[in-house]
Amino acid sequence: MSLNPATLARVQFAFTVSFHIIFPTMSIGLAMFLAVIEGLWLKTKDVLYLQIYRFWLSIFAMGFGVGVVTGIVLSFEFGLGFSRFAQLAGPAIGPLIALEVLTSFFLEAGFLGIMLFGMHRVGPKLHYCATCMVALGTLLSASWILSANSWMQTPDGVAVRNDRLVVVSWWHVLNNPSWLVRLPHMLSAAYLTASFLVAGVGAWYLLRGKHLAFAKKSVALGTAFGTVLIAGQVFIGDILYGTMLKHQPSKMQAAEGFWEKESASPAPYYWVILPDQKGQRNRFALGIPHLGSIWLTHSLHGRVEGLKNTPPDRQPIMGMVFYGFRIMYGIAILMFAAATSSLWLRWKHRLYTTTWFLRFLIAMTPSGIIATLGGWYLAETGRQPWVIFGLLRTIDAVSPVPAQTLLATLIAFVCIYAFFMVAFLFFVARIIRRGPDLALAQADASGSLKNAFRPHVLDSANANAVAGR
């Protein structure tokens, strides 16, 4: 394969943005979870909540750190790899991202220090405010960046004059047709991610018979939040499907795996396809009969539109869009199964003792992250060949940087990000292995909470030795 700057710039952006989104997804979810938990602690004074808070705070802090440093890269990468895009889209998305930095990055950064190190300097109430500010910061951040990305999906409020983009209505740029549907979808995804992380770790302790009080609370909270959220998510997802079908039919045509202008009736729901983009057909397709008509057209014999409705030079690559969607959707079904099982088991009082269910929860620990990645692949590859849908093709947006340089920096990114990921997973695994007692012992031994309440059963001398500071 010859080195093509456009391909390399796209691979580099795809790699760095995919890596990055893992961490904000966790941070948005965990920040809200931490705010809820600290609120419960302040209200009930139950030490268990504090234990949960301290435990997840240390994981949150590391994930947040990786999210910040990989996020800085993105704010420059618009121009590094795609300078024509930056020059054209800057007037529309630039101010949105600038407002994101102003209203959210600074908020998070300003209060994160207090959240992590300030408990005994400001007291529990003000500390709770700091936690809430960080959670609010993550929420605002998601809102602005989703608005910017949604504008690229469904641009509105602008006109092109002399090759430059002019904003004619801010309201329409900000509140473009897909923003207010995609935002709740992403927020629920982040909160679901946190719910399944928490439940998975709790289930792991339960199966090992360790830290039982902590583990039960984690499973109870995780599955409860997860159940409510997945119910809402199915509903939001359905609305979003309709929105995208209206504004980006090519994306949804590719997502369902049909080529012909109209599918057979009744349409199957494909799970595995082997698309042949050149021949505009599937070499192989496997699906569940009738289900396509029922799910997609809400009727028994409805026909589904295929990708041939879009001219070939405006088609996305079907394989990527289709599998991005199937990964997200498949995991959503598994989450739904976990949620319904949890309701049943809770009713039967067997939530903490059913081994298969706990194993299932452990397997589902990273499910939210994988589903989110799948969803973003659907969103971003489905928008191709456009970078701004209908306005600018990705191929025309690439920077005048030589292919060799792009390749060298891509390799550097892969190596350093792999190092980040290995270190992050290693430390998270260690925190989980050490267990939550230590998290609380650290807090106790350090005196952060001396005035909040007296220490209890923990061997703080031992904890100090392990904690190392």
Next chain:
Amino acid sequence: MDLPLFCAGFAALSVALYVLLDGFDLGVGALLLLQPHEKSRDHMVDSITPTWDGNETWLIMTGVTLLAAFPVAYGILMPALYIPIIVMLLALGLRGVTFEFRGQMRPYRRRWDVIFAIGSIVAACMQGLILGALIEGISIDGVTFSGSVFDCFHPFPLLCALCVLEGYVVLGGCWLQFKTSALLHRFSVRTLRIALPLFLLTFFVVGGVALLVQPGIRAAWQIHPLLLGTVDCTLLIAAFILFNSIGKRPDVRPLAAGMVMIASGIAGIAILVFPMVVPFRVSIWNASSSRLSQIFLLTGAIVVTPVVLGYSFFAYWVFRGKTPEKGWDG
């Protein structure tokens, strides 16, 4: 109303705050390499841990302000400065994760500290390289970068890299004197006594060479001799006060003097390149984004920046005084 001018003002404010605030963070990071005692290194990192993230956010603010207000310039500069920007971002990334990771791993803390120091040094040097490349001038054709991505590795930008690193080390030394006592205090005194003269020497060499490599600088000196002279005098007076207050009370004086010194340097550069956003090539008016975009950006900036400055100050206030020897948890 001259919107591009106000946007340029906001971008300049972001750069200045970034250099002044993250400058001492990076300086402290670079100094880790010279500090043999692990306890002291812990203490140095602790002194910047609670507030580094906010400081670094001004860098993002700068980049994004360019994107929003001067997209044409952003689209020229990013490819032109491709290599130093990516190396800087990776170095800042390595350094940023080390804040969290070094605390997790006692046996390997020394290795993390080396990563931290090298990340800080490389990031500082790349920022100097960017400054140098901007002053030397970027090749453009219309609104597109037309030079080579290796243009920034000329001797002059390399000299600027050294100068910026030394400036940050001076700020780092001032910060340590402000936030620490005893052993580290003496370490910072020794550092400042060496780093400050070196920085001043390099700074004036850079100033001289700039006159040779960039005709635009000579022109600017002819247009604003008095203004630039005043700025240079302020810088020298601040440097003099700084040198005389090393190791003396109040501990905050060197930091204040160091900040004034570096701020005068930034002001000088701003006067030299004004009103260009791609120095000596594209003016702020030619690179401007649409009018409504700039109004949106400025409205946000005017409303939110005071709040940001307020709670950033609050965060510093919470962690005021000398950094505890046992760390913030202790």
